[in-house]
Amino acid sequence: MKTIKTEVAVIGAGTAGMTAYRAATAGGKQAVLIESGPYGTTCARVGCMPSKLLIAAAEAAHAAKAAPAFGVHPGPVRIDGKAVMARVRAERDRFVGFVVEAVDGYPEADKLHGHARFIAENKLQVGDHTVVEAERFVIATGSTPIVPEEWAAAGPRVINSDAVFYWDDLPESIAIAGTGIIGLELGQALHRLGVRVTIFARGESIAQLSDPDVLAVARRALSGELDIRYETKVTTVELDGEQLVVTSTRLDGEQRTERFSHLLSAVGRRPNVHELGLEHTGLKRDHHGIPLFDKYTMQCQDGPIFIAGDADNDRPQLPEAADQGRIAGDNAARYPDVKPGLRRTPLTIAFTEPQIATAGASHEELCASHKGRFAVGKVSFENQGRSRVMLQNQGMLRVYGEFRSGRFLGAEMIGPRAEHIGHLLSWAAQAGLSVAAMLDMPFYHPVVEEGVRTALRDLAHQLANEPKHDDPCVDCTPAP
The missing domain is CATH 3.50.50.60 (FAD/NAD(P)-binding domain)
Incomplete structure (x- = not known):
């Protein structure tokens, strides 16, 4: 078994790990990237990209079946399952290929293949072939779907x-x-x-x-x-x-x-932290076995170990994994001069129909942090003009604003074009816009976004007429 020494060891070559590796090397540090499985991120191989390929095929089939409601009659729809899955796999492999190509561009000396586990605070064993001694570490081991x-x-x-x-x-x-x-x-x-x-x-x-x-x-x-x-x-x-x-x-x-x-x-998915030998690091862990960490620096306690991506179970999404990996890699490079990085406003989207989006603070979070101090505006998409034109007039948008300051806090919705509306609302929340400032923005006609304006107008009315006893959190308690 050989021993190598490096400044930064990154465990996991998914989105978070690759981003951490690039950040650490950009910070002037020597780094190794360790992966136990095939290269290619969860998103590209079995996550967001292949799922959207399957959804795209489903949308095409649904559009043909729904066409008669518009007076268009395309004839019987035949679904060729083998052709559907062949396209899904082919395009998926293309996306994975881009990731593998990126990894191929890294220096061979910077890549190690095998399962890594801590055998001491500053030492990893990789497979049965290599011991890695490092000054700093980034845990970016991802997660695994749960099957009871x-x-x-x-x-x-x-x-x-x-x-x-x-x-x-x-x-x-x-x-x-x-x-x-x-x-x-x-x-x-x-x-x-x-x-x-x-x-x-x-x-x-x-x-x-x-x-x-x-x-x-x-x-x-x-x-x-x-x-x-x-x-x-x-x-x-x-x-x-x-x-x-x-x-x-x-x-x-x-x-x-x-x-x-x-x-x-x-x-659900389980973070891959249970076979890392974390008992040898001295890190404190929560009841799930995840090391305690600062979500702005990604630092575990005050030492040279950082964590990022699905492994920390905090907003398990690709954009978050990339942001966390960047922060972890930056701070691993500059340790002990650790600094907070940019954690963006939360944005989550489900590509169902109608689509589902949450942007900024959720209702549940506001009931904990702003109980009695926030108002709600809403709009139904049942009679919203553009939604009816498209025969997609289902759903509701609820928007939240802070009493006194009038600041926009967040939103939850199900409805048409939620993937786009969610972006607009998350940008507004991150920019700290007031509801009044949002209403000053341009709205075209006829567009689904006019529904956002309707909800914001309702919210502005609620903010201007603060009730003394009405509490938007009366239904926050989970059902028995």
Whole structure:
């Protein structure tokens, strides 16, 4: 076993790790990038890019089926599952290729392949071949989809979301456990591509929404198309020939047994921090085993170890992973002169239809930080002009502003063009704009953004007439 010495060791070559490596070397430090699996980020290989390819195919099929409502009759729609998945895989491989090409451009001496674990505060063992002694470290090991052991015991037809993008063809049916972004995006896409889909939700949550009014509209809108079983958990999964026998139990105790080709576990992801030998670092960790860290410097306690990306379980999204990796790499290079980096205003988008977006502070967060000190404005998209023109008139936008200052705080929505509206609103929140300043901005006609203006006008009215007793947080407490 050989020993090498370096200034910065980056564990993980995903989005956060690659960005940290580039930041550390740009800071003038010698760095090594360590990866145990294939090169190619989660986003490119099994995440945001291949999922959008599947969604794009589903949107094409849905548009053809919805065309008669406009008086356009294209004829029967035939979905070629093998062709759909061939395009998904081919384009996915193209995106992965760009990432691999970038890694190929790094000096060979800077790359190590194998599982890394701490064997001392300043020392890693990589596989069975190399010991790395470093002055500073960046943990960027990503996360892994969770599949409960009792489900996995039923065999390979119980899958996580990664497996979907290696299919050669579309299945006849699938059960999906989880109504987070991944479960909803894949569930709706597969449904629109002709797959029989049932989605199980342990509670009543939808994606990242916390505003009770928006959540209620989202449940109605999505349940109008999809078979979503709220307050229902998957209790047993058994293999029977080429199918799975899935038994589910509702909150009231009612049970139902059904057969599916697959069960997709979309119940969350687990940070990859449990086999890193963190017990040898002296770092304090939370109940999930994640080192305690400063989210503005990405520093773990006050030492030379930094953490970034999905590994820290804080906003697990590609833009956040890139920002965190940059901050961690910068600070690893300049340690001990650690400085806060830019953490942008939160923005989360689900590419369902209607789309779902949260921008800035969420309703739940404001109920904790601004209870009794914020107002709410809203608009329904049911009668919003451009939305009706497109036959996409479903959803609601709720916007939040601070009493006294009039500052815009955030928003939650489900509705048409939410991916674009979410950007506008997150920019406004990061810029610290007031609601009045936002209303001074130009609004064209006819556009969906006119709905934003309607909601902001309602919010401005609420801010100008601060009630003495009305509390927008009365529904914040989770249901029993």
